[in-house]
Amino acid sequence: MATPEQKKFVSQIDANKPALIDRLAKAVSIPSVSGDASYRKHCFEMADFLLDELKRLGATAQLKPLGKQVLDGQEIELPPVVFADYGNDPNKKTILVYGHFDVQPALKSDGWDTEPFTLVHDEKTGRLYGRGSTDDKGPVLGWINVVEAHQQAGINLPVNLKFCLEGMEESGSVGLDELIAAEKDAFFRGVDAVCISDNYWLGTTKPCLTHGLRGITYFKLTISGPARDLHSGVFGGVVHEPMTDLFAVMSKLVTPEGKILIPGVNELVAPLTDEEKQRYDVMDFTVADVEGATGSKTTISTDKATALMARMRYPSLSLHGIEGAFGEAGTKTVIPAKVTGKFSLRLVPDQTPEAIVELVTKYVEAEFAKLGSKNTVHIASEHGGKPWLADPNHWNYEAAVKATQTVYGVKPDLTREGGSIPVTLTFADTLQKNVLLLPMGRSDDGAHSINEKIDISNYIEGTKLLGLYLHEVAAHAA
């Protein structure tokens, strides 16, 4: 099935294996933690590292400054975004690839078995341990490995590539949306499709493509009454307690089985088609996987497809906590004067944050009114993110399916994620192009945990996948 050029590319990657691991080791050794001001210089160092790699390969690369931010009480420069163009042949398709070069914090004392910023090769398991190995330095280097291997093997890269590599993904992608909007008709002009390699297989054995993400709306429900905290001995039974009201309202949002009780919210969910239902049935997944991940037998449904759909295609509502109440250990007998309950809804098509905010606000206010309390309610919503769903029949996905079959010999699962990757939506909305999430790592890589790893096979085969995907894109265009 593979063309001679594809075969040459694949052989080159296999031949490069030790060098590709060395490159990842170099990248992991730069502790580019974006969430800690004292590590900020390493984010710049990492940007320079990537800039050099790209320039070395002949790309037109530049650092785009994003201005300043206040972090840990000091005003500091944001890490730049690395922009690069590799090729500008008008007869080729142009693929925009996104990745991030910043990482989550990591200290050996967090419980790591090895030094987090040293890539450690475990010969027995074939795994590479280190912060950023899978999230997202491995995938970012994957693209560079692809370009390099083509040059080494004397093959033309069959598409034009645009790189957008950011250094603030783990810290809210500050400034990125604005940059993308500003560069829409400049740097991003001519993009035909987008590919992001920054998520994971559903399990540990079968590759997947991801074409959907849930959105989110976060609510802060504040109930206030007394001007100050009160002694429950003196005032218990005498006054309307904000905590009592808060529990009354928040207990009416969702059932223990996860059913959202807010009228209108479930009605906005797009109906399930037979075609979609069949995708869940074939996915590489079992309820035991949920039990393994949660360390418990608390999965609501014992049916695999139902559990998958709960995560991927239905909304959910979670209660996170209460600000202003007594949250410490011990036995304080306070009546808190003002409490803010936090909860969020994960949204799916055709829900929008605007519609959900309206429904939730109306419902919460109505439920509070039923209480007959003399306290006061206020509900606010924050950081709404729309759900995202891409057309999986687009050539961008068809190319990835074919490439996966070539590399892994299997048709990938077509998954959706329960969480959010906000930049996906930004690209889809701003550029109005199809976006593909093409993961390199596995579900057990521990992206934000201790002992983050990437299997060597995922790094090497994943690099082949990225390259062959570009070939299939080109083949489709031809």
Next chain:
Amino acid sequence: MATPEQKKFVSQIDANKPALIDRLAKAVSIPSVSGDASYRKHCFEMADFLLDELKRLGATAQLKPLGKQVLDGQEIELPPVVFADYGNDPNKKTILVYGHFDVQPALKSDGWDTEPFTLVHDEKTGRLYGRGSTDDKGPVLGWINVVEAHQQAGINLPVNLKFCLEGMEESGSVGLDELIAAEKDAFFRGVDAVCISDNYWLGTTKPCLTHGLRGITYFKLTISGPARDLHSGVFGGVVHEPMTDLFAVMSKLVTPEGKILIPGVNELVAPLTDEEKQRYDVMDFTVADVEGATGSKTTISTDKATALMARMRYPSLSLHGIEGAFGEAGTKTVIPAKVTGKFSLRLVPDQTPEAIVELVTKYVEAEFAKLGSKNTVHIASEHGGKPWLADPNHWNYEAAVKATQTVYGVKPDLTREGGSIPVTLTFADTLQKNVLLLPMGRSDDGAHSINEKIDISNYIEGTKLLGLYLHEVAAHAA
């Protein structure tokens, strides 16, 4: 109405006024904060101060050591209890007086208008500001002032006095219950009745006697499921969330109007008699007092007697908070794996902690079972304290009523408190004698707040009240 001897005593107190204020200033200047290890030496200093005062007056006084405790990570000596006998005439009644010489922490930077450990006389308002002025150094010195004035005026004190003054009241009275039990037939032998001056008038103008306290039982309701906190994007809708279950159960404990929903709890409340109901009708109190104290219009009932009974003679249930949930500012989207809801019930006769624990446990487990959740529930109860109710027709109360009428020209309100003063119950149970709570200060003294104060009139007239109460006790015996 007053006897010549009573009149001489009253005149002597009036003559001593400047000296009595000086004595209080001396006591306030000793920062005997029991809750902070670095202040512990001042608790000893304060015990020595009282020991000297009592010995100077001819009392047989001693310091009773209580052993060690661990505080702020260090093992330190507990402040001693001051025991003293003044008089041992077998023909006189013996009154045990209790007070405490430790105070709440106080720093000027907490928001005090004056230095907290300097007694400041505000000439305009006639108030004495300083930590401990009303809680409880003023009342403790009141008893000493009484003995001294009798000696100065050449009058016999008509009763025997026993002093039990502790230095750990603000920090859980560590060791006191055991000492009282151990000394029951030794130091405490021969006590006829107990008088504690460590609470406050219901309002700011009318004196009261207090004959009841609510008890308390504190509950920790833990719901656990996943082995670790989960990401709501990945697991929201997929697993049973402990927070959802906790809100479901805790919302079924009490209504916004304060009605306890646990079957059997309200049925244990002693019925209201006409005599008792009339006491609430005449009390110096308005719903506006609640509104003033809470800084809000959140009082459940606008009927004065109903509001008073809610505080004094009915149980209440307050929800305090959740341990293990997200309690900070911001918008974390966590699914907490294990959460512990905290709530407590204030108990009244004939409720007992044992009976309440049984009812609450049964109800909570039944309500949780109804949820059909795969999570796990566990309920634990802590520091149960029985409610206390003394017979207000006892001679101990009759003496205090008469003395109040002499000093203030008014029949005192007969109140109950909504909170707890655990030593009251200890004396009542251990010594099996009538206990009277005879407050000196006003409701607005700010006992545990910034700018604690006692009105000079309360300190001086209150000292007279303590002395005349002893005379009325003796008159009853005669």
